[in-house]
Amino acid sequence: MSTASIPLPRWINYGLIPILNLVTAFLISGFVVWLIGESPLGALQLLIEGALGSGEGIGFTLYYATSFIFTGLSVAVAIHAGLFNIGSEGQAYLGGLGCALVALSLDKFVPWYVTMPVAVIGAGLFGAAWAFIPAWLQAKRGSHIVITTIMFNYIGAALMVYLLVHVLIVPGKMAPETRTFLEGGQLPKLGWIMDMFGAKLGAAPFNVSFIIALVAAWFVWLLIWRTKLGFEMRTLGVSPSAAAYAGIPYARIVIIAMLLSGALAGMMALNPVMGSSARLQVEFVGGAGFVGIAVSLMGRNHPVGIVLSAILFGILYQGGDWISFEMPNITREMILVIQGLVILFAGALEYMYRPAMVRLYQQFKRA
Template sequence: MNTASVPLPAWINYGVIPLLNLLLAFFFSGLVVWAIGENPFDALQLLLIGALGRGEGIGFTLFYTTSFIFTGLSVAVAIHAGLFNIGSEGQAYLGGLGAALVALALDRYVPWYVTMPFAVIGAALFGAACAAVPAWLQAKRGSHVVITTIMFNFITSSLMNYLLVRVLIVPGKMAPESRTFLPGGQLQKLDWLISMFGGKLGAAPLNFSFLIALVMCFLVWVLIWRTKLGYEMRTLGISPTAASYAGIPYAKTVMITMLISGGLAGMMALNPVMGASARLQIEFVGGAGFVGIAVSLMGRNHPAGIVLSALLFGILYQGGAELSFDMPNITRDMIVVIQGMVILFAGALEYMLRPAIVRAYQKIGGK
């Protein structure tokens, strides 16, 4: 029997199925750990202690979470309009340029809270600029946005490489990075937030952009489910023909959606650039744009889900780093494997278990 059309209650769709997929991903990651001769359960324990055990660990976890919330939101906004933006990586990279330019220009003159709003706007504008060409190509020329955003990841990478090596580099220094921002160009560390819960932030770079990320979650929720534009985006995402019948302008909606998506990705740069290293560094995004795809998928493209799954990936990142100290046989790249498994099982294979679950559900209580 065809089970695809059988409706399932929300708690199964949004609770049981993602959880089972996640368990599968962890099971296969555990197999890899076991295959290289370590105990997966010890590894899991070390990972959790490393990520959540102390205030500093939690600070690092939330620092990574912040980046993933931004890129996750970026991917989710585009998905609601039926667009797959895999250019968050490049958009975040260019967003870093926007944030850095603002910080370099203002850090001598004003305190950080004055710089911040301009930096947010700068990062978002540059991120959006990076998404603008693929958006226009999709809207007006029908070129597939997936392909053009991939191309733009590389184009941005070359551009930033050039700028950092030739233009922004500190004369006489070898490292391709901008000068260090003065305190006026750095975001406040959130010591007070962690100490409210009795912990110590220590060296962890958790900073104000975490709060900006949470605000953006709320704004994205408002945008998608409480505004006309969001309604139009969702209509377009579900059925482009219906959207066209309803008089929703295709090109305009695609453009606006992609610009918002790019802007959110660009804002991710605030966290590492102004919050942590206080300078623009080469390849500072480090794959967070791609993690955003996993985060968005896991979170079912809903801001609340995105916060939770960003937290999960934050735990994996921080815990994975700690784990590689304790178990030298497991490198930090184990996180990449786990990420891949999560994307595979929670994303690509999300329907794999559904038929079995439908049958089980019908047998137990349904019909």
């Protein structure tokens, strides 16, 4: 009998197993650091110091985490409906276009708190629109969602380059980017949160989109576990045959789930576009769509787990930059290796310890 079907307590499924995966990833990463002649404990100390040792470091950590919360939620919503959306990267690109058009149109006339809700809607609509075609192809033609969403990532990136180079570029400038948004199109920083703890935000672009991300996480929890639509999505994800027997319309649920997933991915653009750079630039997503896959899997597709997992990856990103600065032997490529190991054990090998945990738990119950 497969151990995947044997239930385990929540504290094992959502606590112990992810911690074991994370510890394994860090042990192997420490071994890699030792092989190149640096101290693993020293590198770990620098990682924590760079990410959490100052108000500015915490600000950068939460800035990165904000993007990962959005993309992690995007992946999770699709997974609950039995879909594996690999297209959050491309959907975030189009979301950036949506919120940038809103900011460029309104920043001269209204303050940021009027622009913000319109930008949220614009980013969500553009992200959802980019997810609609793969959703329709899956629901109506049986085209696999993984293949179509991967292809749409490349199309979205190419479309963004074309628009920034030929349409949205500031006349006379070489850089492929829009003009800088005025104050009415910029999301304010959350420096007051750091001030409450006696720390300074410094140059960190930690901004209001973090609060929007937390609200989105609460919305996803409410949708998935407290609504009829969420129940239908989870039923389809667990057993398509049971969903069909219960009269749950397959095509409708697939399309709705992917539209919601794309909208959440598109809202990720609020963080770098309106909260950090105050303009639309090429490659502003920076791989956050793909990191969201690991964030969702490590968080067990639950909003609380996704928020915690996103903060962990924020620590890895910010602390990794600090390590590469303080330890020249550990290059940026080595930091990517460490991040890749965490993604490997948190994602592809997330159930590596499950068979052993099942045996130990069964022995414990018999004893």
